Every structure is written in C-alpha cells, then in structure tokens.
Amino acid sequence: MASLAPPPPYHPDLLRTIAGAIAASADRRITFAEYMAIALYDPAAGYYATRAARGIGPGGDFVTSPHMGPDFGELIAEQLVDFWQRLGRPDPFDLVEMGAGQGLLAADILAYLGDRHPVCYGTVRYQIIEKAAAAIAAQRQRLLPWGEKVTWSTWDEIPSKSIRGCCFSNELVDAFPVHRLRWGGDQWQEIYVALAPDGSPTPLMDTLGPPSCDRLVPYFDLVGIDVTKLPNGYVTEVNLAALDWLEVVGDRLERGYLLTVDYGYDAARYYQPAREGGTLRCYSRHAHHGDPYAYIGYQDITAHVDFTALERWGDRAGLQTLGRTQQALFLMALGLGDRLNALANSPDGHPLDLNTLLRRRDTLHRLIDPLGLGNFQVLIQTTELDDRDTPRGLREPRF
Numbered sequence: 001m002a003s004l005a006p007p008p009p010y011h012p013d014l015l016r017t018i019a020g021a022i023a024a025s026a027d028r029r030i031t032f033a034e035y036m037a038i039a040l041y042d043p044a045a046g047y048y049a050t051r052a053a054r055g056i057g058p059g060g061d062f063v064t065s066p067h068m069g070p071d072f073g074e075l076i077a078e079q080l081v082d083f084w085q086r087l088g089r090p091d092p093f094d095l096v097e098m099g100a101g102q103g104l105l106a107a108d109i110l111a112y113l114g115d116r117h118p119v120c121y122g123t124v125r126y127q128i129i130e131k132a133a134a135a136i137a138a139q140r141q142r143l144l145p146w147g148e149k150v151t152w153s154t155w156d157e158i159p160s161k162s163i164r165g166c167c168f169s170n171e172l173v174d175a176f177p178v179h180r181l182r183w184g185g186d187q188w189q190e191i192y193v194a195l196a197p198d199g200s201p202t203p204l205m206d207t208l209g210p211p212s213c214d215r216l217v218p219y220f221d222l223v224g225i226d227v228t229k230l231p232n233g234y235v236t237e238v239n240l241a242a243l244d245w246l247e248v249v250g251d252r253l254e255r256g257y258l259l260t261v262d263y264g265y266d267a268a269r270y271y272q273p274a275r276e277g278g279t280l281r282c283y284s285r286h287a288h289h290g291d292p293y294a295y296i297g298y299q300d301i302t303a304h305v306d307f308t309a310l311e312r313w314g315d316r317a318g319l320q321t322l323g324r325t326q327q328a329l330f331l332m333a334l335g336l337g338d339r340l341n342a343l344a345n346s347p348d349g350h351p352l353d354l355n356t357l358l359r360r361r362d363t364l365h366r367l368i369d370p371l372g373l374g375n376f377q378v379l380i381q382t383t384e385l386d387d388r389d390t391p392r393g394l395r396e397p398r399f
C-alpha cells in the first residue's frame with residue numbers, strides 16, 4: 001500500500017480556538033482534558049467534527065470491530081437478546097448505543113435482530129447518544145432503512161429512571177477527555193497545556209501546576225493504587241469523565257444492563273510503576289504515536305480505560321459488576337467459534353471459494369486476535385442486584 005503523506009501540523013481554526021481558551025484562562029493554560037475536548041469535539045473544527053465520517057475505517061485513521069464486518073454486531077445482538085429474556089421480555093426494550101460512530105454497529109444489530117429474533121426486534125426502541133454532529137449525520141444516513149425505530153437524544157432529554165434495557169458502547173470511554181498527571185516523588189502535579197514560544201517545533205507544550213480539581217488525587221485511593229511506589233517523574237492519566245458518565249447512565253437506567261467494550265486494564269496493570277509514560281495514544285492514518293500536539297485536529301487522541309475505576313464507581317452509581325472478560329472469549333461464548341467451524345464444514349454443501357473463505361476466516365480471527373481486538377475488555381454491569389445468572393457472553397466459551 002502506498003504510504004500516505006502526513007497531515008498538516010494543525011488545523012488553523014482549531015488552533016485559534018485552543019489559543020483563545022488558553023488566553024482567556026487566568027494562568028494562561030488549560031487542563032489536558034479541556035484541550036482534548038476541544039481538539040476532538042470542537043463543533044466546527046474538532047477531529048470528530050471533520051473526520052467522523054471518514055477518519056474511522058480502512059481508508060481513515062483507525063478501524064474498530066464493526067469495520068471487520070457484521071459478525072461483531074451480530075454476536076453483540078445475541079447478548080442483547082439474552083438481556084431481553086433476563087429482564088422478562090420488556091416491551092418496549094430500550095437499546096441505547098452511546099458513541100455510535102458511523103452507525104455500523106447499530107445497522108448490524110438491527111438487521112440481525114429483525115432477521116433472526118423478530119419478536120425481540122418488535123419490542124426494540126433503538127436510541128443513540130452521540131456527541132459529534134457529523135457522526136450523527138452519517139448515522140442518520142446509514143440507518144434510514146430503520147425509519148423511526150432509531151432516534152437520537154441527549155442525556156438531558158432522557159428522564160431519570162426511564163430506560164429499561166441495555167446501554168452499550170464500543171470504544172467510547174477511551175475517547176473521553178482525560179487529565180494528565182505527573183508524580184513528583186511526594187505529590188502529584190497536573191500537566192496543563194500552554195502556548196509554546198515562537199520557533200518551537202509544535203505550537204503547544206506541557207506545563208506543570210497543582211491539580212485543577214480535588215477529585216484527581218483521591219482517584220488513586222478509589223482504584224487502590226499506592227502512589228508512593230511510583231517512580232519520580234511518572235506520567236499518567238485520570239479519566240474523570242468516565243466516572244461522570246457512569247453516574248448519568250446509573251441515573252437514567254431503571255432496570256437493565258451496561259455493556260462496555262474498550263481497550264484497557266485493571267488499575268494494578270494500568271498504574272504499574274513500569275508504565276512511566278501513561279497510555280495516551282494518538283492515531284493518524286493507521287499509525288500511532290504519543291505526541292498529542294502533533295497534527296492538531298487531524299488525529300484521534302485516546303487513553304486506555306481503567307476498568308477498576310468503572311467497576312468501583314459503577315457500584316456507587318447503582319451499577320453492580322456482573323463480570324468482565326476479554327473480547328475474544330466474549331465473542332466465542334456468543335458463537336464466533338461456531339462461525340469458524342461452519343466455514344470449514346460448509347454445511348450447505350456449497351463450499352466458499354478459497355479467496356472468500358480466507359478473507360472471512362481472517363476477519364473472524366482479527367476480532368479475537370489476542371494481540372489486537374481480541375484483547376479488548378468487555379464489562380457487564382447491572383441494576384439487577386438479584387441477577388446471579390451469568391450472561392451468555394461471560395459463560396465458558398465452547399471451542
């Protein structure tokens with residue numbers, strides 16, 4: 001494949017907005033979370049405003065599981081049917097997808113439910129919560145065939161305790177703006193963003209200051225990390241937006257489940273002393289690197305997810321953890337192994353031609369690749385405190 005030219009160093013309008021926010025702040029600096037929120041979600045020039053429709057996918061900056069074909073969505077749909085049954089087949093059954101990107105997962109789930117689980121499908125009310133207007137436009141286009149079955153809302157439009165069903169997301173939480181911190185041997189300092197002096201290689205730079213809010217330092221107690229074991233100069237991130245989000249979901253969900261698929265670790269691995277530079281990653285044109293001030297507005301910026309924080313804060317928000325597993329095991333438990341076997345056995349007597357077979361096998365393998373998507377975490381939380389039965393996707397997979 002011909003290598004693509006790198007994007008420009010920054011989007012001029014976006015840099016003006018960021019510089020304006022820095023100039024308007026008392027100390028001439030903004031938190032990294034404020035910077036990330038503008039760089040990704042500024043409505044006019046943020047990464048997701050200009051790249052939502054084109055940035056994700058084989059021709060863009062990175063791919064996600066739904067880009068591998070419909071299998072991911074179809075197997076998730078099997079888990080959703082399991083939830084529906086466990087809840088006593090509610091009608092309506094709310095499916096709330098958060099951060100739906102280009103709407104691929106929604107289309108795969110709806111098509112599969114309509115085809116294979118028509119009774120459940122008949123009860124589904126599919127709602128999307130999406131931050132980027134450009135992504136909403138792409139979703140509306142793709143989901144036209146489902147008409148009024150799909151609606152778009154903001155959290156403010158959804159009343160407290162009104163959702164009965166499942167809220168779910170793929171690669172949402174890693175896209176939340178994070179704070180960056182540096183351990184100085186005896187205390188934390190926050191890494192802020194400031195304008196770099198003229199002539200610097202990038203227009204923005206890190207600058208240190210005291211933590212911007214009193215929720216940052218106690219975060220490490222929440223997730224059980226002894227920070228005195230961290231080396232001097234250790235840099236990491238804290239995702240407070242994920243905690244806020246859990247509270248909103250916990251408030252809106254009357255009965256049901258929260259299903260979160262994303263890359264990350266438990267806190268002990270996330271904040272291990274050897275991970276001295278944190279997990280911040282920037283994606284542009286299928287390459288990744290660690291410089292958040294490169295290609296401003298033209299690259300995605302993400303941080304891994306601390307699943308211990310989701311579990312512990314979820315408990316406080318009325319969302320008890322039912323279990324967590326890896327994507328590979330989750331998809332195998334829901335039938336991906338059967339799909340692989342079906343390829344080899346060609347039960348309909350019409351073997352696939354070799355190219356199709358190899359492509360399809362490659363697709364399925366990529367979803368369970370232990371060095372890639374298969375290593376993502378799948379977390380299931382619930383309001384149903386009496387629900388002791390293991391969800392299908394968390395059961396022992398059949399091989």
Ligand SMILES: C[S@@+](CC[C@H](N)C(=O)[O-])C[C@H]1O[C@@H](n2cnc3c(N)ncnc32)[C@H](O)[C@@H]1O
Pocket residue numbers: 048052056064065066098099100101102105129130131132135169170171172175176
């Ligand atoms: C990495 S993309 C993943 C898209 C899609 N789920 C997929 O798997 O291809 C993250 C998506 O989450 C959206 N997003 C980020 N923060 C959000 C928020 N607070 N509420 C709703 N959507 C959000 C982004 O606009 C984008 O569509």
